[in-house]
Amino acid sequence: xxxxxxxxxxxxxxxxxxxxxxxxxxxxxxxxxxxxxxxxxxxxxxxxxxxxxxxxxxxxxxxxxxxxxxxxxxxxxxxxxxxxxxxxxxxxxxxxxxxxxxxxxxxxxxxxxxxxxxxxxxxxxxxxxxxxxxxxxxxxxxxxxxxxxxxxxxxxxxxxxxxxxxxxxxxxxxxxxxxxxxxxxxxxxxxxxxxxxxxxxxxxxxxxxxxxxxxxxxxxxxxxxxxxxxxxxxxxxxxxxxxxxxxxxxxxxxxxxxxxxxxxxxxxxxxxxxxxxxxxxxxxxxxxxxxxxxxxxxxxxxxxxxxxxxxxxxxxxxxxxxxxxxxxxxxxxxxxxxxxxxxxxxxxxxxxxxxxxxxxxxxxxxxxxxxxxxxxxxxxxxxxxxxxxxxxxxxxxxxxxxxxxxxxxxxxxxxxxxxxxxxxxxxxxxxxxxxxxxxxxxxx
Numbered sequence: 001x002x003x004x005x006x007x008x009x010x011x012x013x014x015x016x017x018x019x020x021x022x023x024x025x026x027x028x029x030x031x032x033x034x035x036x037x038x039x040x041x042x043x044x045x046x047x048x049x050x051x052x053x054x055x056x057x058x059x060x061x062x063x064x065x066x067x068x069x070x071x072x073x074x075x076x077x078x079x080x081x082x083x084x085x086x087x088x089x090x091x092x093x094x095x096x097x098x099x100x101x102x103x104x105x106x107x108x109x110x111x112x113x114x115x116x117x118x119x120x121x122x123x124x125x126x127x128x129x130x131x132x133x134x135x136x137x138x139x140x141x142x143x144x145x146x147x148x149x150x151x152x153x154x155x156x157x158x159x160x161x162x163x164x165x166x167x168x169x170x171x172x173x174x175x176x177x178x179x180x181x182x183x184x185x186x187x188x189x190x191x192x193x194x195x196x197x198x199x200x201x202x203x204x205x206x207x208x209x210x211x212x213x214x215x216x217x218x219x220x221x222x223x224x225x226x227x228x229x230x231x232x233x234x235x236x237x238x239x240x241x242x243x244x245x246x247x248x249x250x251x252x253x254x255x256x257x258x259x260x261x262x263x264x265x266x267x268x269x270x271x272x273x274x275x276x277x278x279x280x281x282x283x284x285x286x287x288x289x290x291x292x293x294x295x296x297x298x299x300x301x302x303x304x305x306x307x308x309x310x311x312x313x314x315x316x317x318x319x320x321x322x323x324x325x326x327x328x329x330x331x332x333x334x335x336x337x338x339x340x341x342x343x344x345x346x347x348x349x350x351x352x353x354x355x356x357x358x359x360x361x362x363x364x365x366x367x368x369x370x371x372x373x374x375x376x377x378x379x380x381x382x383x384x385x386x387x388x389x390x391x392x393x394x395x396x397x398x399x400x401x402x403x404x405x406x407x408x409x410x411x412x413x414x415x416x417x418x419x420x421x422x423x424x425x426x427x428x429x430x431x432x433x434x435x436x437x438x439x440x441x442x443x444x
Contacts, residue, residue, distance in 0.1 A: 016031055016032075017031070017032040017037075018030070018031050018032070019031075019032050103211075107214045111214065111217060111218070111221070114218070114221045114225075115221065118221060118224060118225060118228070121225075121228060121283060121287075122228075124287060125228070125232070125287070128232075128235075128287065128290055128291060128294060131294045131298065132235050132239065132290075132294060135239065135242070135294065135297050135298065135301060136242075136441070136442065136444075137235055137238045137239055137242070137297075225283070228283070229282075229283060229286060232283075232286045232287060232290050233286060235290055235293075235294075236286065236289050236290045236293045239290065239293035239294050239296070239297045240293045240296075240297075242297050242301075242442050243293065243296045243297040243299075243300050243301075245438075245439070245442060246297075246300040246301060246303075246304050246439060246442050246443070247300050249304070249435050249438060249439055250300060250303060250304065250307075252435070253307075253422070253431075253432075253435070254422075255303065255307070255376050255378070256376065257300055257303075258296075258299035258300060258302075258303055301442060301443055303376070304439055304442070304443050305353070305354075305443045305444060306353055306354060306355065306374050306375055306376075307353055307374050307375075307376065307378055307432070308351075308352040308353040308374060308378065308380045308420055308429070308432050309352075309353070309432050309433065309435055309436030309439055309443070310352045310353065310398070310433070310436050311352065311433050311436070312341075312349070312350060312351065312352040312380075312382070312416070312418050313341035313343070313416055313418065316341040316342055316343065316416075317341070317342040318339055318340065318341060318342075319340040319341065319342050319415055320336055320339070320340035321336070321339055321430070322336060322337070322338060322339050322426075322428040322429060322430065323335070323336060323428070324336070328412050329410060335426075337419055337426035338381065338383075338417050338418050338419030338420070338426065338429065339417075339418050339419075339429050339430070340415045340416070340417055340418075341415060341416045341418060342415055343405035343414055343415055343416050344405065344414065345386065345404075345405060345406060345407075345414045346386065346404050346405065346406075347404065347405040348401045348403075348404060348405075349382055349385060349401065349402055349403045349404065349405055349416055350398060350399060350400060350401055350402065351372050351380060351382070351396055351397075351398060351400070351402055352380055352398070352418075352432075353372075353374050353380070353398060354374070354395070354396060354397045354398055355372040355373050355374040355375070355379070355380075355395075355396065356372065356373050356393070356394070356395050356396075357370060357371070357372055357373075357390050357391065357392055357393060357394040357395075357396060357402070358371050358372070358373045358379065358392070359371035359381075359392065360388050360390050360391050360392050360394075361388060361392075362408075362409075363383070363409075364409065365409045365410035366381065366383035366384065366409050366410075366417065367383055367384045367385065367406070367407075367408025367409025367410070367411060368383075368384070368385040368386065368387065368388050368403065368406065368408045368409070369381055369382065369383040369384075369385070369388075369409075370382045370385070370388055370390060370402045370403055372396060372402070377422055377423040377424075378420070378421070378422055379420075379421045380418065380419065380420050380421070381417070381418070381419040381421065382402060382403065382416060382417070382418060382419075383409060383416075383417035383419070384405075384406060384407055384408050384409050384411045384414075384415060384416065384417050385403035385404055385405060385406050385408065385416075386403075386404050386405065386406020386407070386408060386414075387403055387404045387406065388402070388403045389401055389402055389403050389404070390402045390403070420432055
């Protein structure tokens with residue numbers, strides 16, 4: 001009754017698991033708690049799993065080791081193949097660089113020859129340009145282009161050391177500039193791409209870049225050469241035209257026009273056997289043509305500058321022209337063999353052209369007179385001077401003072417009697433002065 005009542009009030013009591021151990025007369029019992037059962041179960045489970053894993057490892061160990069070794073072998077073969085491909089790529093790059101170096105050296109040699117030829121030509125032109133400038137054909141701003149190019153401006157490609165020695169013979173640094181352009185930007189094929197095994201050529205190799213640069217430089221040098229040729233031809237044409245213009249004036253006055261060979265001075269004596277030129281170079285021929293044209297221009301120009309084509313009294317009034325007039329003393333018609341210019345007493349008188357004094361002093365109706373010989377049968381007279389400042393045999397220039405204005409001889413007042421004589425006969429000085437106006441652009 002009491003037991004049933006307790007079950008209804010507190011519920012059924014959980015049954016306990018008792019473990020009884022008997023050994024002889026001894027009996028032991030141990031109550032198995034739920035947590036102890038759980039620990040024992042977990043221990044058995046863990047032990048079982050460990051046992052299974054250990055057994056599996058022992059069984060599969062050889063397969064795992066074999067797979068690992070196979071994977072390592074595959075990786076080793078891959079790396080060996082990669083190294084072999086890179087080594088082959090390096091060999092190809094080295095071989096290509098050697099070929100590119102040879103190509104670059106050949107092109108450098110050709111450019112050296114072209115640039116040295118232009119430099120040599122420019123040296124030959126210096127003398128001709130100086131002569132052209134002195135002849136009034138050009139000025140300092142009209143010099144020929146030097147053998148240099150905007151495409152040529154500075155360090156040397158490391159793979160071509162021999163170029164340094166060749167470059168030393170050049171002037172102007174043109175080859176330095178080419179090499180700088182070759183070295184600008186690391187070549188795409190110089191550093192292999194480790195991400196790939198196959199050789200992939202760059203978009204522009206050193207050889208291609210060299211071809212492009214050298215093509216541009218060659219075109220630039222050809223442009224300079226053509227500019228020089230055009231300039232020489234223009235100077236030759238200008239010199240020929242100027243010489244013809246001066247020659248026509250000299251011919252009009254029946255003055256012999258000097259030839260090209262006559263322009264050489266005695267102290268320029270040259271000679272030797274005639275030998276055919278080494279080459280029929282058009283540029284050298286054009287230089288020879290320019291030299292001949294300048295020589296002829298210098299000859300006729302020198303002749304023209306020695307003749308009285310200038311006015312000895314610029315800005316002065318003409319008191320009596322050349323020709324027949326009424327004689328101021330006799331009152332009858334007489335030939336006035338010169339031109340009278342109004343001067344103030346004591347003013348300086350200068351000759352109209354350089355020459356040699358062949359008469360100086362009192363000369364009849366001229367009073368104090370100086371006569372200057374200009375060659376080619378042409379002479380000038382300066383009369384009625386108050387004082388003569390030169391003597392017989394003196395050589396005078398255009399800016400030398402030969403006397404002072406006065407009124408000596410047959411003169412009615414202070415003036416300059418200017419007279420031009422050709423082969424001993426008086427000619428109108430106006431003809432010479434008008435010709436001088438036409439020659440003003442050709443003679444100094």
